Amino acid sequence: MVNVGDMLVGYATNEDVRKRGASGGLVTAVLAAALEKGLVENVVVMKHINEFEAVPIITDDVDEVLASTGSLHSVPVNLAKYAMGRKVAMPAKPCDTQAVIEQAKRGMIDLDNTYVVGLNCGGSMHPVTTKKMLVEMYDIDPEDVVGEDIEKGKLIFKTKNGEEKAIAIDELEEAGFGRRESCRYCTLKIPVNADLACGNWGVIGDKAGSATFCQVMNDKGVKLLDNAIEAGRIEVEPASDKAIAIRAKVNDVMVNLGNTLEKEIFPEIPDEERMQYYMEPMADCIDCGACKEVCPVCACGEDSKCTMFHSLVDNYKMSMYHMVRLLHLSDSCIACGQCSDVCPSDIPITLLQSSFAIPSQRKREYTPGMNVDDVPPFFEVILK
Amino acid sequence: MIGNVYQTVCPGCNMGCGLYIREDEEGALAVDFMKSSPANLGKLCRFGMKLAHHYSKATSMVDGKEASVEDAVKAASDKLKGADVTMLGVGNTTNEESLAFSKVADALGTVVNTGMGVYSELPTECHPTVGVGITLDEIESANRIALFVDPYIQYPLLVRRILAAKKIGASVVSVGWKDLHLADENRYIDPDLYESELGLDSESVIIADVHPNTDPGWVKRMLNLALKTQAKILFMKPFVNATGVDLLCKGTGQKGISEIMDGINEGSIKTLVTLNSDPIELMPDSDAAAATLTKLDNLIVISSRDGPVNKMADIVIATEPLYAKAGSFMNVEGLLLNNSGESTTGIDSMSTLSQNLGGEAMDYQNLHNNVLESIVQKYTKPKYKELTCEVLDIGPVEEKGNLIYLYNPFMWFDQSDDNDFVMVNMNMVNKLGLSKGGMIALTSDAGTVNMRYRVEDMPDGLILTAKKLPVATEWTTIVSTEAV
Numbered sequence: 076m077v078n079v080g081d082m083l084v085g086y087a088t089n090e091d092v093r094k095r096g097a098s099g100g101l102v103t104a105v106l107a108a109a110l111e112k113g114l115v116e117n118v119v120v121m122k123h124i125n126e127f128e129a130v131p132i133i134t135d136d137v138d139e140v141l142a143s144t145g146s147l148h149s150v151p152v153n154l155a156k157y158a159m160g161r162k163v164a165m166p167a168k169p170c171d172t173q174a175v176i177e178q179a180k181r182g183m184i185d186l187d188n189t190y191v192v193g194l195n196c197g198g199s200m201h202p203v204t205t206k207k208m209l210v211e212m213y214d215i216d217p218e219d220v221v222g223e224d225i226e227k228g229k230l231i232f233k234t235k236n237g238e239e240k241a242i243a244i245d246e247l248e249e250a251g252f253g254r255r256e257s258c259r260y261c262t263l264k265i266p267v268n269a270d271l272a273c274g275n276w277g278v279i280g281d282k283a284g285s286a287t288f289c290q291v292m293n294d295k296g297v298k299l300l301d302n303a304i305e306a307g308r309i310e311v312e313p314a315s316d317k318a319i320a321i322r323a324k325v326n327d328v329m330v331n332l333g334n335t336l337e338k339e340i341f342p343e344i345p346d347e348e349r350m351q352y353y354m355e356p357m358a359d360c361i362d363c364g365a366c367k368e369v370c371p372v373c374a375c376g377e378d379s380k381c382t383m384f385h386s387l388v389d390n391y392k393m394s395m396y397h398m399v400r401l402l403h404l405s406d407s408c409i410a411c412g413q414c415s416d417v418c419p420s421d422i423p424i425t426l427l428q429s430s431f432a433i434p435s436q437r438k439r440e441y442t443p444g445m446n447v448d449d450v451p452p453f454f455e456v457i458l459k
Numbered sequence: 460m461i462g463n464v465y466q467t468v469c470p471g472c473n474m475g476c477g478l479y480i481r482e483d484e485e486g487a488l489a490v491d492f493m494k495s496s497p498a499n500l501g502k503l504c505r506f507g508m509k510l511a512h513h514y515s516k517a518t519s520m521v522d523g524k525e526a527s528v529e530d531a532v533k534a535a536s537d538k539l540k541g542a543d544v545t546m547l548g549v550g551n552t553t554n555e556e557s558l559a560f561s562k563v564a565d566a567l568g569t570v571v572n573t574g575m576g577v578y579s580e581l582p583t584e585c586h587p588t589v590g591v592g593i594t595l596d597e598i599e600s601a602n603r604i605a606l607f608v609d610p611y612i613q614y615p616l617l618v619r620r621i622l623a624a625k626k627i628g629a630s631v632v633s634v635g636w637k638d639l640h641l642a643d644e645n646r647y648i649d650p651d652l653y654e655s656e657l658g659l660d661s662e663s664v665i666i667a668d669v670h671p672n673t674d675p676g677w678v679k680r681m682l683n684l685a686l687k688t689q690a691k692i693l694f695m696k697p698f699v700n701a702t703g704v705d706l707l708c709k710g711t712g713q714k715g716i717s718e719i720m721d722g723i724n725e726g727s728i729k730t731l732v733t734l735n736s737d738p739i740e741l742m743p744d745s746d747a748a749a750a751t752l753t754k755l756d757n758l759i760v761i762s763s764r765d766g767p768v769n770k771m772a773d774i775v776i777a778t779e780p781l782y783a784k785a786g787s788f789m790n791v792e793g794l795l796l797n798n799s800g801e802s803t804t805g806i807d808s809m810s811t812l813s814q815n816l817g818g819e820a821m822d823y824q825n826l827h828n829n830v831l832e833s834i835v836q837k838y839t840k841p842k843y844k845e846l847t848c849e850v851l852d853i854g855p856v857e858e859k860g861n862l863i864y865l866y867n868p869f870m871w872f873d874q875s876d877d878n879d880f881v882m883v884n885m886n887m888v889n890k891l892g893l894s895k896g897g898m899i900a901l902t903s904d905a906g907t908v909n910m911r912y913r914v915e916d917m918p919d920g921l922i923l924t925a926k927k928l929p930v931a932t933e934w935t936t937i938v939s940t941e942a943v
Contacts, residue, residue: 122462122464124466124495125495127495128493128494128495130462130464130466130479130491132462132463132464134462150494151494152494201494201500202494202495203494203495203496203497203500358640359611359618359622359640359641361504361505361611361612361615361618362505363503363504363505363507363508363615364505364508365492365502365503365508368490368508369492386877387876387877387878387880387913388877388879388880388911388912388913389913390913390914390915392640416492416494416500416501416502417492417501417502417503418502418619419499419502419503419504419615419616419618419619420615420618420619420622421502421618421619421622421623
């Protein structure tokens with residue numbers, strides 16, 4: 076039996092899963108056990124296509140879970156919407172978890188039926204930028220890459236011939252590569268909002284690279300781990316004080332870096348330029364609606380405030396659609412970067428939205444997606 | 460196919476935007492972003508985001524009645540034996556299906572027309588440059604970009620490329636129909652002044668387009684501008700495989716869509732076979748096109764979509780949806796892109812048709828190998844061909860109307876959108892006394908239509924539309940205007 080608050084180090088008992096999975100395959104094994112033992116009916120997994128592409132699929136096949144991919148920093152997908160309307164278990168970065176919780180607040184996800192296995196995240200990268208970076212910075216053919224990792228502030232790529240090459244993330248980002256912009260100023264690196272918070276930070280000694288550090292965050296986390304242990308799919312042991320301290324130290328470094336980069340990334344906007352700051356880039360909008368479609372905290376559906384006041388026949392330089400979205404998302408935007416990723420005009424929507432939302436959220440001491448009981452400051456109606 | 464997910468390419472234009480189509484248990488479709496796609500990084504335009512509405516499945520029909528695909532193929536074989544057949548395939552399907560269609564044409568002793576009549580009016584040496592332009596990445600490194608299209612409405616995935624070029628110092632001049640936000644200069648000048656006024660040189664890029672209704676004189680003018688300034692040129696195209704089908708059909712008829720419709724009206728074309736090409740959608744005047752098609756003895760449609768031409772066809776041979784097909788496409792920059800679908804029902808039908816007509820049997824793998832051999836080596840891009848032709852005689856300049864089509868994917872497929880308005884400038888609003896939120900009446904020989912309007916900065920007297928209108932008879936039409 077494990078308990079809420081436990082900090083453990085564990086791994087998959089199946090040798091193949093342990094070898095193929097990231098950091099000992101504990102997450103894969105926990106998800107497989109949840110499905111196998113009926114804790115959930117489906118699991119969201121990333122179906123691996125290559126090192127730069129994976130497709131989220133929803134499966135009820137344990138073998139498919141076991142065959143799913145390990146960590147892919149260059150597949151920046153938010154998985155929250157794939158969990159809707161299902162009794163499901165899913166791997167989740169901190170921002171995936173934030174989105175799940177925001178959707179739960181809006182009645183779109185039932186947290187009782189959603190088991191979230193959180194994964195530490197130092198940031199994700201755009202696949203096409205990553206390929207370019209491999210050629211220009213690493214002198215590696217992208218086709219030769221078989222694995223990647225982020226460790227001690229360095230981005231490491233492993234190639235077919237067994238070689239590893241590491242470059243400091245700072246150096247990559249100075250050259251215009253590295254993590255997506257929103258990941259650079261993100262300060263939620265350990266998914267303490269998930270049911271389990273897993274990752275390789277704090278895995279030391281002979282277990283380094285072949286086990287996962289796992290913090291049990293709540294009763295569902297207990298269920299997930301106990302279930303996997305009972306199924307014989309994982310083995311865990313208490314993490315040492317040293318391991319716990321190292322994990323905390325890595326997190327501190329990453330959070331401090333995020334805070335520093337936030338100051339660099341967000342421009343000071345003089346009061347007299349505030350409207351122009353938003354209007355100028357948004358005048359290039361082609362009204363595709365992709366930013367709404369991909370937004371993992373949007374729960375409105377097709378008939379929504381931002382679309383109902385907007386028409387192409389209007390020719391405002393910044394559409395009503397964007398104005399409503401700026402306001403509407405000001406207390407729920409988690410700065411996951413998905414909207415910027417998919418914008419066909421490369422409008423830095425996440426940056427604009429964050430410029431609007433972050434000060435508002437901080438003023439109200441509110442961080443979206445951390446706890447389902449935290450009421451968003453601008454919730455119009457609260458139904459009991 | 461990955462689980463229930465297909466990796467495919469957006470059929471909205473020839474940009475080659477990769478995406479995923481997700482099919483649920485009930486067959487409902489959803490679009491997902493394929494961020495590793497080199498042409499678009501997963502980004503999609505307004506049409507791409509609405510693709511789930513685009514894939515309306517076709518049903519095989521014989522003489523207005525639902526039929527099995529086998530019966531439809533047999534009926535088509537019976538009608539085509541010994542007939543004088545015209546074939547149309549604009550490039551709305553895979554290279555492999557297009558090649559299979561060509562082999563059916565071989566069996567019939569005819570050729571496949573791509574509907575792009577402009578090619579037959581250009582010297583052969585210009586053909587490769589019009590066919591495969593510069594790479595999309597090269598747009599980003601241009602020092603000056605001259606735009607002869609409206610990227611926001613017509614080819615939206617160009618916007619980010621042009622903005623990226625601007626970020627590193629490029630200047631942008633638009634020579635379109637209305638002011639563009641991303642342009643540093645919006646010019647409305649005499650075409651004879653382009654060379655002297657647009658400031659283009661060998662580091663510049665010209666972006667224009669060719670489509671079935673393009674004025675050949677205009678394409679020649681663009682080529683001349685590139686020749687005289689040494690600027691590189693990229694011709695955007697409206698169909699997913701327009702580049703591939705052009706390369707596969709090189710040296711053949713290349714009859715334009717208008718020429719085909721004229722042939723039907725004159726009675727010289729009695730049998731038309733189309734492959735994912737709907738003349739009613741392609742022609743500027745849908746009603747006139749539909750009326751023309753009634754003059755055919757035989758209209759045989761091979762299609763994956765349920766377009767308006769299907770309802771008029773004597774025979775419809777339904778094929779699988781585009782996203783589900785095994786096969787490849789070639790985008791505007793010459794990049795070969797593969798579908799993850801594995802279905803070959805369209806090819807199988809055409810193979811049977813070919814054999815029934817005395818032609819060869821076909822299978823997907825052979826066709827795919829042929830495609831690789833005939834148009835590209837796998838995953839390599841044909842290089843941009845510098846223009847080597849002489850300056851072209853533009854010929855008589857067509858008189859333009861004041862109502863102008865801004866062709867875009869919604870128009871090419873007659874797909875509904877929130878574009879039920881025309882664009883006019885403030886002078887016209889004032890002159891006609893148009894009221895805010897009111898309507899403008901447009902009248903031509905084809906009748907009158909009342910439209911909402913949007914105000915844009917654009918030349919006096921012009922009316923732009925991104926939607927096909929019943930008063931339009933060509934891509935430009937003379938209309939009179941009044942307030943409603």
